[in-house]
Amino acid sequence: MLWNTLLLALRAIRRNLMRSFLTVLGIVIGVAAVITMVTLGNGATKSVSDQISSMGSNMLIVMPGQRFGPGSEGAPSFKSADVDAVRNQITAVERVAPMVNKTVTAVYQAKNWSTVAYGTSNDYFQAGNWELAGGRTFNETEERAGKAVCVIGETVRNKLFGRQNPVGSEIRIKQFACEVVGLLKSKGQSAMGSDQDDIVVMPLRTVQRRITGSQDINRLTVSVKDSASIDAAKKQLTLLMRERRKISDNEEDDFRVMDTRQIAETLTSTTKILTMLLGAVAAVSLLVGGIGIMNIMLVSVTERTREIGIRLAIGALEREVLLQFLIEAVVLSSLGGLVGIALATGASVILARLMSIPYLFDLGINLLSFLFSAAIGVIFGFFPARRAAGLNPIDALRHE
Amino acid sequence: MSDEPLILLSGITKTYGDGQAAFQALKGIDLAIQSGDFVAIMGHSGSGKSTTMNILGCLDTPTSGSYQFLGVHVEQMSRNQRALLRRNYLGFIFQGFNLLSRTTALENVELPLIYRGEPVAARHHMARAALEQVGLRDWENHTPAELSGGQQQRVAIARAIVTRPVVLLADEPTGNLDTRTSREIMELITTFNREHGITVLMVTHEPDMAAYAGRVISFVDGRVENDSRNGEAS
Numbered sequence: 001m002l003w004n005t006l007l008l009a010l011r012a013i014r015r016n017l018m019r020s021f022l023t024v025l026g027i028v029i030g031v032a033a034v035i036t037m038v039t040l041g042n043g044a045t046k047s048v049s050d051q052i053s054s055m056g057s058n059m060l061i062v063m064p065g066q067r068f069g070p071g072s073e074g075a076p077s078f079k080s081a082d083v084d085a086v087r088n089q090i091t092a093v094e095r096v097a098p099m100v101n102k103t104v105t106a107v108y109q110a111k112n113w114s115t116v117a118y119g120t121s122n123d124y125f126q127a128g129n130w131e132l133a134g135g136r137t138f139n140e141t142e143e144r145a146g147k148a149v150c151v152i153g154e155t156v157r158n159k160l161f162g163r164q165n166p167v168g169s170e171i172r173i174k175q176f177a178c179e180v181v182g183l184l185k186s187k188g189q190s191a192m193g194s195d196q197d198d199i200v201v202m203p204l205r206t207v208q209r210r211i212t213g214s215q216d217i218n219r220l221t222v223s224v225k226d227s228a229s230i231d232a233a234k235k236q237l238t239l240l241m242r243e244r245r246k247i248s249d250n251e252e253d254d255f256r257v258m259d260t261r262q263i264a265e266t267l268t269s270t271t272k273i274l275t276m277l278l279g280a281v282a283a284v285s286l287l288v289g290g291i292g293i294m295n296i297m298l299v300s301v302t303e304r305t306r307e308i309g310i311r312l313a314i315g316a317l318e319r320e321v322l323l324q325f326l327i328e329a330v331v332l333s334s335l336g337g338l339v340g341i342a343l344a345t346g347a348s349v350i351l352a353r354l355m356s357i358p359y360l361f362d363l364g365i366n367l368l369s370f371l372f373s374a375a376i377g378v379i380f381g382f383f384p385a386r387r388a389a390g391l392n393p394i395d396a397l398r399h400e
Numbered sequence: 401m402s403d404e405p406l407i408l409l410s411g412i413t414k415t416y417g418d419g420q421a422a423f424q425a426l427k428g429i430d431l432a433i434q435s436g437d438f439v440a441i442m443g444h445s446g447s448g449k450s451t452t453m454n455i456l457g458c459l460d461t462p463t464s465g466s467y468q469f470l471g472v473h474v475e476q477m478s479r480n481q482r483a484l485l486r487r488n489y490l491g492f493i494f495q496g497f498n499l500l501s502r503t504t505a506l507e508n509v510e511l512p513l514i515y516r517g518e519p520v521a522a523r524h525h526m527a528r529a530a531l532e533q534v535g536l537r538d539w540e541n542h543t544p545a546e547l548s549g550g551q552q553q554r555v556a557i558a559r560a561i562v563t564r565p566v567v568l569l570a571d572e573p574t575g576n577l578d579t580r581t582s583r584e585i586m587e588l589i590t591t592f593n594r595e596h597g598i599t600v601l602m603v604t605h606e607p608d609m610a611a612y613a614g615r616v617i618s619f620v621d622g623r624v625e626n627d628s629r630n631g632e633a634s
Contacts, residue, residue: 004514004515004517007514008514011503011507015500015501015502015503016502303501306498307500309498310498310499310500311511311515312459312483312486313457313459313486313492313498314486314487314491314492314511314512314515314559315483315484315486315487315488315490315512315515315516316483316487316515317480317483317484317515318479318480318483319480320515392459392460392461393458393459393460393486394454394459394460395460397459397494397498
């Protein structure tokens, strides 16, 4: 009976190709949209959290002024003495990397590239989770004497040296030649969207003397021993800085302490909200696909009811008719679901590459949308049939 | 011909709706039909002839009364038992043909055989033979839309007789056809009655068509008004 009914179901699908195609299409669109949206959302979230972990965890960033960019100019910069004070007076602190940065043009042979020169100490590499792809970091003599040496990021290497090994070569920055001693491993885009690899790192003294010409420090990157003490460290750091910068009790801070965890949380929650939003939009398309299927099924109810009447009249059992319709619905929905999954996988892989985010296969959403579409197909394909198959054959035959 | 009737109806009534709006379509039908008979059921619309036909064909159930088919009480049967009765003993022809659309003639004729679980080879053979008998051997791959009304009705007849039913029930089989085609269809039905001994019950309102039958039963107002053998005085 099952084999014969399968035959009848397949014949019914074949002779109503247009209806079958539209049913499948509705499911394909819904399933593909939901899976693609959620997969891309997950990829974006993953990409953001990767970038956040590449920033380094348990990190505090201290900057003069209350905000990024404009408005920070008025507040005084930090000095070397501030760095020592933080290092010596706050117990939870592991490393403190001072930093001064300035946009410069780096020249190698006939090529030049506008990049940012960072003056800092070796601590910066550890605190910022940087690894070396080749060469070395600075030695003590170079740091103390402010020698013309640098460690360059992948983007700078690429622009000036192409695929060549830059270590040992000299690049020109402003009026001085600077020996490349190390190459950093690529970190990619930052969570804010800037290129983290577009840097030339030099000892603090080198930049202060040869580029900025002042003793100012723009920023302190502070790494804390463990994440449990990060709040305490933040408080102590704030108090210390207020004291050193002689801020009276009724005045506001003229500097800002950010912690990477906080940034991470903000960014992650933002992308999560975006994923949910995309998911909701996609769910609407699944619903619209479902309504499309419902329409197709309801429009064909009259024809199908008569068909059921014919089948009953020539001796089909009610359960044979039902089984046939169930098989039809399951075959069409599954086909639509599978095509939808295939389409979504293709689209997600391509879009993820275009957006340079990772492609993450999410079994849950694949299963969920497949089951949802199957349910829609079965509900709208099978339940009208169940009603019709329960009629007296003559009523089904006469259905208008 | 044995004296045991093939079909025996006694006191069949059918009421549609209930309460004030109730309408009694059949007001007590007693009828005996012998095996091998060709019976025409006549009457105006609303006379109850089609309702009787549907009850005889197990497409509808009576409100009260008893219906014996080969001595078995049909009114006590379950839905599935009635479906099996239709599958194994009855064949239907309708005014509107009721073929599956977009389905070839061969597949339409095969349909009852599939429900009977005939193997593929036997199914094809029987269906082709039935199409041959109605003169449509060369049309087996055509869908109803590609066939004329008369051809569609022939396909329907092939579908009805392919299982060699005991009874062929025809509800206004020529109602949608012109006179010439109607005669052809009636001759075909008569052939199956005479040569294969299939009992034919046919509803019609055309005296010309009823003339092919051996027995004519006239319905008026939900009752049998007249029951006569053709050739006898009515």
